[in-house]
Amino acid sequence: MEHSSLAGRIFRGVALTLILIFFMFPIVWIFLMSFQNNDQILRIPPRILFEPTLANYEALISGQLRTAAGNLQISFMRNLFNSVVLSSAAVLLALLLGVPAAYAFARFKFRLGESIAFTLLSFRFAPPLLVLLPLSLYYQELGLNDTYFGIVWVYQLIALPLILWIVRGYFEDISPDIEHAYRLAGHSWREAFTRIAVPLAGPGIAAAGLLSFIFCWHNFVFALILASADKQPVTVGALAFVTASGIQYGQIAAAIVLSVTPTLLLALYAQRYLVEGLSLGAVKG
Numbered sequence: 001m002e003h004s005s006l007a008g009r010i011f012r013g014v015a016l017t018l019i020l021i022f023f024m025f026p027i028v029w030i031f032l033m034s035f036q037n038n039d040q041i042l043r044i045p046p047r048i049l050f051e052p053t054l055a056n057y058e059a060l061i062s063g064q065l066r067t068a069a070g071n072l073q074i075s076f077m078r079n080l081f082n083s084v085v086l087s088s089a090a091v092l093l094a095l096l097l098g099v100p101a102a103y104a105f106a107r108f109k110f111r112l113g114e115s116i117a118f119t120l121l122s123f124r125f126a127p128p129l130l131v132l133l134p135l136s137l138y139y140q141e142l143g144l145n146d147t148y149f150g151i152v153w154v155y156q157l158i159a160l161p162l163i164l165w166i167v168r169g170y171f172e173d174i175s176p177d178i179e180h181a182y183r184l185a186g187h188s189w190r191e192a193f194t195r196i197a198v199p200l201a202g203p204g205i206a207a208a209g210l211l212s213f214i215f216c217w218h219n220f221v222f223a224l225i226l227a228s229a230d231k232q233p234v235t236v237g238a239l240a241f242v243t244a245s246g247i248q249y250g251q252i253a254a255a256i257v258l259s260v261t262p263t264l265l266l267a268l269y270a271q272r273y274l275v276e277g278l279s280l281g282a283v284k285g
Contacts (some may be wrong), residue, residue, distance in 0.1 A: 016238045034251035041249045043196065056254035065251060070214060072243060076255060079237030086148065086223075086233055089210050090155030097156070098163035099205060103197060105164070106171035107148060117164070122187040125160040130219040136225055154222045157214035166211070170204030203263070208231055210270050234259045 033041055035052035059065050065072040090201050105117050135154070136145070144150030178200075179192040187195075198205070220235045227236075241248040 016262070030190075030253050030256055033249060034257050035250075037089040037250050038143055038246070038248065041253075057252055057258075059114055059135055060254055060258065065243075065248065072240070074240045075229065076122050076234065076237055076240070076258075079232055080258060080262075082231060083217055083235070086155055087213050088153045089148075089159070090216045091159050091213045093152065094156040094159035094163050094212060095205065096159050098198070098208075099167055099198065100193075102164050102167035103171050103193060106168045107176065115195075121161045121165055123157060125255040132221060132225055135222075139226060145226060146231060148231060151174035151227055153229065154226065155216045155219065158219060159216055161207045162212050162215065166208040167201060170201040174195065174200050206270055210267065217263055 032048075034048075035054070037053060037055065040047075040050050058078045060074070063074050063077065063217075065074045117187055120248050139145040139150055144153070174197060181194050182192045183189065206246055218235060219233070223231075223233050224236045229237075234255070238252065238259075241252045241255065
């Protein structure tokens with residue numbers, strides 16, 4: 001029995017190691033590529049041992065991309081700043097609109113409530129190309145084309161359905177009796193919402209906000225069409241590395257590392273809230 005148990009532990013350990021290597025290898029390879037030039041990257045066969053260089057990161061930070069055709073001006077750091085501003089503002093706006101709406105859908109039953117909630121969720125299912133052309137025409141009429149507010153408004157439409165449906169489930173898991181008892185003590189509905197419901201659903205709200213931030217951060221199509229170069233996020237700014245003299249693989253790898261770092265740090269910081277929020281309500285009764 002002990003032999004079987006030991007063999008099972010060894011098998012699970014080997015299997016987990018192989019799975020970890022399989023999923024982590026692309027990430028590690030991209031990280032190594034960010035310290036190589038194109039000649040080293042395109043070498044056949046590839047080599048694990050190489051002389052590292054910081055030229056790729058220097059090019060991104062300085063905005064000077066050196067290619068065989070000459071020097072190119074890039075604005076990657078501005079694109080990175082745009083991503084932080086646009087995604088943060090969109091998630092904040094979506095939370096301000098989505099959390100009260102999620103509470104209303106969870107606590108109050110009204111006619112067509114489920115239909116309205118499903119319609120909002122359907123916005124998340126719709127392919128971007130379906131609404132891109134009419135949205136672009138409306139933005140031109142309203143003067144929102146190539147503005148931060150216009151991009152933030154589109155981004156919050158990406159985040160709002162996700163926040164609405166996730167947070168709604170957490171509010172439904174909170175017993176309304178707690179809020180009723182608080183209101184019997186003489187407090188208003190607004191106080192019961194802000195002091196009881198929202199703190200109890202805090203981990204779920206944090207998890208929904210983090211997932212929404214990641215979805216907004218990785219959006220590409222809307223910012224490509226609705227914004228100019230100085231307002232585009234990092235996902236669109238990466239197109240600058242496809243030049244007439246070839247694809248700058250080293251700069252692309254360095255850009256991936258820098259663009260992933262903010263969301264990775266945010267996920268690590270909010271890991272406790274993310275795990276608690278995603279598991280909230282998993283066991284009932």
